[in-house]
Amino acid sequence: MPLEGRFAPPDPADWVREQIERWERSGGTEGTTLSDSGLPVVIVVNRGARSGELHRTPLMRVEHDGTYLAVGSKGGAPKNPAWVANLRANPQVEVWDGPERSDRVAREISGEERSLWWTRAVAAFPPYAEYQERTERLIPVFVLERLD
Secondary structure (H helix, E strand, O other), X not given: OOOOOOEOOOOOOHHHHHHHHHHHHHOOOOOXXXXXXXXXXXXXXXXXXXXXXXXXXXXXXXXXXXXXXXXXXXXXXXXXXXXXXXXXXXXXXXXXXXXXXXXXXXXXXXXXXXXXXXHHHHHHOOHXXXXXXXXXXXXXXXXXXXXX
């Protein structure tokens, strides 16, 4: 069941706002790649931990056998992106992959499972390795599994 509620205004960062606007304007046929790299992105709709509003977050597309990964890298910044707290508090999300939308549940992973998925994440977007070296925090990763 799709998430219901009011959408928060898009992130004030120009590239995020433009990415979401292109995706929404085209129904998912545009805005599906990161403009400076051409690599695929998905939009993850998540509910704000404090506000309860819905947020649209473009993330690099890391997918394996129908399961997606959300990587909380924030470019290697010292703090997690805000959406990490959102997923921890409200794990039900939607993934918009091109024109396809699916309901998912986010589950933070660790140990061997995290190692396996981290390898997949770096293969999909090599800068993740550099981002991890840049920060002292362990970058959180969540599998986004289909709701049955």
